[in-house]
Amino acid sequence: MTQHSTLTITNIRRPNSDTSESLTIENGLIKGWNLPEEGQTLDGNGATIVPAFIEPHAHLREPGQEQKEDLASGLAAAAAGGYGTVVSMPNTAPVVDDPAIVRALIDKAAALGFARLRPAAALTRGQDGEQLAELALLAEAGAAVFTDDGRTNENARTLRLGLEYAHSLGKVVSVHAEDAGLRAGGVMNEGPVSEALGLPGNPAAAETAHIARDIEICRMTGGRLHIQHLSTARALELVKAAKTQGVNITCEVCPHHLLLTDEALRSFDAVYKVAPPLRTQSDAQALLAGLKDGSVDCLATDHAPHTRAEKELDLLQAPSGIAYIEIAFPLLWTNFGAELGLQKIVELLTTDVARVLGWPVPSLEAGQPADFTLLDLETVRPVDPATFKSKAKFNPWVGQDLKGWPMLTVVDGQVAFERA
Amino acid sequence: MNALSSKPKHLLDFQDWSAERLNALLDNADTMMQVLDRPVKKVPALQGLTVCTVFFENSTRTRVSFELAARRMSADVVSFAAGASSVNKGESIRDTIEVLTAYKVDAFVVRHQAAGAAHLVARYSGKPVINAGDGRRAHPTQALLDAYTIRREFGTLEGKTVAIIGDVRHSRVARSNAELLPKLGAKVILCGPATLLPRELAAEGVTLTTDPREAVRNADAVMALRLQQERMDAGYVGSLQDYARVYQVNEDLLAFAPNEAVVLHPGPMNRDVEISSETADGPRSRILAQVENGQAVRMSTLYHLLVGRA
Ligand SMILES: [Zn+2]
Numbered sequence: 268m269t270q271h272s273t274l275t276i277t278n279i280r281r282p283n284s285d286t287s288e289s290l291t292i293e294n295g296l297i298k299g300w301n302l303p304e305e306g307q308t309l310d311g312n313g314a315t316i317v318p319a320f321i322e323p324h325a326h327l328r329e330p331g332q333e334q335k336e337d338l339a340s341g342l343a344a345a346a347a348g349g350y351g352t353v354v355s356m357p358n359t360a361p362v363v364d365d366p367a368i369v370r371a372l373i374d375k376a377a378a379l380g381f382a383r384l385r386p387a388a389a390l391t392r393g394q395d396g397e398q399l400a401e402l403a404l405l406a407e408a409g410a411a412v413f414t415d416d417g418r419t420n421e422n423a424r425t426l427r428l429g430l431e432y433a434h435s436l437g438k439v440v441s442v443h444a445e446d447a448g449l450r451a452g453g454v455m456n457e458g459p460v461s462e463a464l465g466l467p468g469n470p471a472a473a474e475t476a477h478i479a480r481d482i483e484i485c486r487m488t489g490g491r492l493h494i495q496h497l498s499t500a501r502a503l504e505l506v507k508a509a510k511t512q513g514v515n516i517t518c519e520v521c522p523h524h525l526l527l528t529d530e531a532l533r534s535f536d537a538v539y540k541v542a543p544p545l546r547t548q549s550d551a552q553a554l555l556a557g558l559k560d561g562s563v564d565c566l567a568t569d570h571a572p573h574t575r576a577e578k579e580l581d582l583l584q585a586p587s588g589i590a591y592i593e594i595a596f597p598l599l600w601t602n603f604g605a606e607l608g609l610q611k612i613v614e615l616l617t618t619d620v621a622r623v624l625g626w627p628v629p630s631l632e633a634g635q636p637a638d639f640t641l642l643d644l645e646t647v648r649p650v651d652p653a654t655f656k657s658k659a660k661f662n663p664w665v666g667q668d669l670k671g672w673p674m675l676t677v678v679d680g681q682v683a684f685e686r687a
Numbered sequence: 688m689n690a691l692s693s694k695p696k697h698l699l700d701f702q703d704w705s706a707e708r709l710n711a712l713l714d715n716a717d718t719m720m721q722v723l724d725r726p727v728k729k730v731p732a733l734q735g736l737t738v739c740t741v742f743f744e745n746s747t748r749t750r751v752s753f754e755l756a757a758r759r760m761s762a763d764v765v766s767f768a769a770g771a772s773s774v775n776k777g778e779s780i781r782d783t784i785e786v787l788t789a790y791k792v793d794a795f796v797v798r799h800q801a802a803g804a805a806h807l808v809a810r811y812s813g814k815p816v817i818n819a820g821d822g823r824r825a826h827p828t829q830a831l832l833d834a835y836t837i838r839r840e841f842g843t844l845e846g847k848t849v850a851i852i853g854d855v856r857h858s859r860v861a862r863s864n865a866e867l868l869p870k871l872g873a874k875v876i877l878c879g880p881a882t883l884l885p886r887e888l889a890a891e892g893v894t895l896t897t898d899p900r901e902a903v904r905n906a907d908a909v910m911a912l913r914l915q916q917e918r919m920d921a922g923y924v925g926s927l928q929d930y931a932r933v934y935q936v937n938e939d940l941l942a943f944a945p946n947e948a949v950v951l952h953p954g955p956m957n958r959d960v961e962i963s964s965e966t967a968d969g970p971r972s973r974i975l976a977q978v979e980n981g982q983a984v985r986m987s988t989l990y991h992l993l994v995g996r997a
Contacts, residue, residue, distance in 0.1 A: 463888075579781045
């Protein structure tokens with residue numbers, strides 16, 4: 268980039284500091300703190316500055332399903348949520364298994380000026396789970412990570428080869444871990460609630476059995492494996508144990524698995540249908556404890572937009588997924604701010620994600636890319652779908668009062684979002 | 688104000704229904720039975736009202752039972768058979784129900800393959816909804832007619848034991864009975880092979896066993912559940928014969944039951960799979976009585992929701 272703009276943001280605070288400071292950015296980089304004002308000036312109104320969040324797991328639906336979301340709406344939504352970078356999932360139509368698609372997505376997103384896009388590419392051709400995609404060419408085109416998310420890797424040998432090949436390219440393989448046979452037609456967590464409701468259950472063992480297998484394959488290959496949207500207490504125990512034995516494995520947890528349980532399905536509202544499903548209170552508690560003690564590596568929203576018409580179908584027909592990237596931080600800050608603290612929540616959304624993906628650790632020091640967001644940690648606002656940038660204008664928290672709203676998101680020195 | 692004053696708006700399941708309200712509905716079915724015994728089987732109770740049966744899943748028997756029940760109360764009846772219309776995968780319940788509501792229908796009777804579908808209809812219609820079976824979740828009028836049949840047999844449900852044998856896992860009839868009968872003072876024993884018997888269904892008044900002899904030992908009523916070929920295909924049982932060997936309700940099994948125990952089946956039957964023909968047609972069988980009672984119970988349900996009492 269060759270813009271020679273200078274911007275100074277005054278009246279901002281770093282986390283856990285009461286000192287009002289100013290930050291100057293120039294040519295997309297951070298120039299320094301508390302320098303003499305120059306260029307354009309913006310009043311931060313006392314907001315708290317943190318590195319822009321990184322979303323390791325979002326479904327932006329382009330190409331092919333733009334009625335649900337597209338790059339413009341999805342990346343604008345991410346910026347509104349304080350995210351500077353988004354890893355998009357490759358289960359689009361067509362699947363992102365071709366280097367040309369990766370390049371096209373990156374170029375298109377860069378021109379939009381919202382959050383930065385780092386597409387994930389499919390591990391296997393057409394996500395068929397059998398034959399590896401062109402991982403080297405995909406990596407060269409800019410693929411951030413390899414995954415068949417949306418599907419599970421049933422063929423263990425393919426996962427083995429994928430881990431080995433990706434590792435030689437310095438890349439992580441991330442997996443949607445659910446045993447297809449055990450999951451069968453399950454549409455919610457299998458347990459007393461699913462039996463009472465008469466809905467087909469998806470047992471915790473569908474996740475844990477698959478993860479146990481993947482751990483052994485990862486151990487054998489020495490590759491880098493990342494478990495997406497881990498949802499059960501027992502799965503976290505397995506990951507913890509594997510880590511202590513030196514297996515190169517990480518995992519992410521989604522806020523909806525912390526905030527909601529299978530009890531929500533008593534409403535028969537398909538907005539609560541997700542995969543893996545909402546589990547029990549004790550699972551949610553174990554995941555929260557895992558965030559605290561570091562056994563969960565990072566947070567991901569698994570932003571998975573669908574049209575409202577699709578979500579108004581019955582629970583058997585409706586697709587899985589919740590979309591809420593725009594309110595992820597306010598949800599976390601409002602519900603877990605006291606328990607986890609600002610520092611920890613921000614790390615789980617920034618430096619921890621970068622570490623999982625093998626990226627440079629973001630910071631707000633001079634010379635670093637100017638990627639940051641300003642948070643209003645105090646003001647309570649209702650979740651108002653009219654303000655959503657995402658095409659999915661509904662989620663379980665509509666109408667709730669939250670605090671911790673992102674006010675300004677800057678990516679590469681450019682304003683990607685400013686709250687009215 | 689009494690217990691009857693909190694009148695449920697719908698019959699989706701029994702969550703909002705008190706024992707008093709349920710007993711009143713069953714008491715009223717006695718009156719409806721008298722109507723059915725008259726030469727002219729018609730009363731003007733629902734004159735001017737329109738009942739719409741919406742069957743997203745086929746079930747001619749249940750639909751006919753509801754439609755006759757509504758007609759005998761002088762309601763106008765329209766039926767929307769989604770299977771024969773443009774409704775298929777991808778069309779939402781909401782779209783269908785909003786159109787039918789615009790036709791000024793006064794009540795809906797809904798059958799759907801997905802659990803919770805009747806709740807969605809209630810959410811989108813605003814009119815009284817009777818759940819005529821949603822997935823494997825609930826089939827409340829079937830449970831009411833089962834309860835009514837047993838009550839007519841023994842005069843009460845209090846202290847009675849009902850053994851339900853078969854594919855409990857996929858049975859909305861079993862779930863609804865397990866919800867209803869304990870509310871009315873009866874005990875329920877659910878029985879089947881472990882693959883078809885979810886442990887989570889155990890509750891106050893509901894016990895589980897995989898042993899059919901134990902299930903029937905103290906039973907006042909023994910209900911056989913339909914076992915479909917597709918359960919075999921999906922690996923829940925080795926074969927229908929293998930299942931029948933242990934779990935078929937037949938004279939050999941009933942030898943372990945009390946002499947006065949009666950036999951029920953929600954229909955349609957797979958003769959000589961879950962129930963032997965001999966038993967289905969034998970002196971203990973109340974299977975045809977269930978069908979007759981079903982009409983009275985459905986008349987009473989429509990009356991309760993559309994006209995109301997107390
Ligand atoms: Zn996934």
